[in-house]
Amino acid sequence: MTEPEAQPLLRFTGHRHLRTRLLLATLTGRAIRISQIRSTSHTHPGLTPTEVSFLRLLDAVTNGSSIEFSMTGTTLVYRPGLITGSSEGLGAIGGVIRHELHKECASRGVSWWIVPLCILSPFSKGNMNVVFHGEGCVTGATPAGDISADTVRTAILPLYRNFGIERNIELRILKRSCAPGPGKSAGGEVQLVFNHQVRLPKTLHLMNPGRVKRIRGVAYAVGVSGSNNARVIEAARGVLNKFVPDTYIFSDVSSAPLVPSNDKNNPGGKKKGAVGFGISLVAESSTHCLYSADMSSPPTGGTPPEDIGKQAAYQLLEVISQGGCVEKSAVETMVCLMAMGSEDVGRLAMGRDVVGSEDVIQLGRDLSEFGGSGWGLRDAGEGRDDLIVSVVGRGVGNVGRKVA
Amino acid sequence: MPALATMTTRTLKRKRVTREEPEQPSRSPTPSSSEAESDSDDGKLQDIFRKAFEAKFKPLDVEPKKQKIETVVEDVEEEDEESDWSGISSDGDEPNVEVVEYTSRTQLANERASKAELRAFMSSKPPTSSTPSLTQKKHKSKSSSDDDDPTESSHLKNDLALQKLLRDSHLLSSAAASAAASAAANTSLTATGAARHKSTDLQLLALGAKTSIHAQKSMPMAHRKGIIAKAREREEKRRKEAREAGIVLEREVKVKKKEGGKERERGVGGPSVGRFKGGMLRLSKRDVADITGHRGDRSAGRGGRGNGKSRRR
Incomplete structure (x- = not known):
């Protein structure tokens, strides 16, 4: 180039x-x-x-x-x-890129790769269809703080609707896996299909956080008894039902993923990957703002499911209490898409703690370093605690779609 | 504080009573109205008095019975008030009521999400926020249609009718022409007879029906083959003529042959006859008939091209 x-x-x-x-x-x-x-x-x-x-x-x-x-x-x-996305002839086979995550990558969850890939996808020339697999593919939440693939699907991907990107987006969790302990491997498999490419994302004005009207969630148990799910769900609902009666948490029980056992005596042999359980919670407000929380059993084990459920519920309450229209884990997605939008001022209400977090501040600095204009901050006013962040788009958008 | 409150209520009550006292005798002069009713002489006297009163002043509208009930009710109210206040004063001495939140296990368990919601949330697509409000949406649309003014709905109706008419116009014109040729001209805009069937068919096709209802389902195979061959030949001729005349036609739609599900699997090691499934060789009636063979040689039947009778799928 x-x-x-x-x-x-x-x-x-x-x-x-x-x-x-x-x-x-x-x-x-x-x-x-x-x-x-x-x-x-x-x-x-x-x-x-x-x-x-x-x-x-x-x-x-x-x-x-x-x-x-x-x-x-x-x-x-x-x-x-x-x-270019997963175009034929450039590493993609059958229109699908298979990206293997090696055993050393198991320290991070698969969302660490998926979330930025999702941000790239709307600006791709062709369709995006990537399968993540391998011994380092962890679909559950990790102790490093990565969100689970379920949360990506239920709390991050719906955000693209605000930018007019909503068609043909899928995140298939083909094989679940939890964070592995030392010496173990994960072996999950996730497929991201992102077939809605746009020229420019729409300008966003999201100022009113609304009130939380419902809570949904997924409890997953991988290679362990499904009763763990029931216990997690009950503990989480015990906390949340008081605040939002419209609370449903779905349960997903799957067997442990199989990973090849690199054994010389048994070359085709397989062994079980990491096992565990966890929960992903998503709260939706009346204005379609999303707040999420994630918690999973530590790789070492020894935590009762009730604790996991309770912690997830408290974490969700904390995220909601931070206010604003976006939570911390979704700021990158929202702000990047706003910055890549048309040359117009987009506005977004964020909680003070969210704006003040290190990642968000650094994101703002990096954006201006890359040629974006600085953010405008002002109080939301009327006794609200939030800040309104104004982001001006670059107006460049999708270079690959300029002609089309 | 309670003591003061009671004082004020007392005074209020007193006041009310004093205000009502002059009214009561005016409605019923005798202290007990029940006695007045029972005694006929007293009633007469009362009537006389009343007439005299009404001659001087406005007519009175008095029901002594109701009056009685009212007074009784008032008494009860007063008693209630009295007991209420004493209750509050005693409440202060008692310890605070402990509030216990109890969400029973069963209550949590029996709330289940609907299957549709499960499918919407647990599918691989990001969940849409509008899924659970399906019923609400329906309701809303209904109400909106109700709320709309009648002209709007009539416009919609006329629009639909016009669309239908446009769609059927060629049917109607041909029908009218034939009718005119034969007998009296049929000028009505509603399709009748065969034209009506055709119009229904067109409507079904427009709504997404796979095949026309007029398409003949069963016919001799040679017949069908002939029809298909003729259609293909006609199409080829049209294309050829267009090509020669230099006319660009629409792109040819190639029909894919897909009968993968129906085709007999011929894997290596599979049975040469029947279906092997679950450790069992299954023979269909046709297979059995082929083996017992009153239809001739099986292999010949399969290989023979012209033999229309040996239909194997």
């Missing part, structure tokens, strides 16, 4: 917010150079396996990207190409 050469490389340092920067680089088409990635670490300098896997994914869904590492992996130059 010769086009981005006209602009100088954007320079960043440090390993923090690496994924967001790579995402913004791909969206805006700016080449970036990230240096000093964990350069002070003696044991694990450079990129982690998860970050490398994310770079591979970006490479798979784009055409013409170039990625250069330094010898130690502490410096990275990324020149993004055109987002």
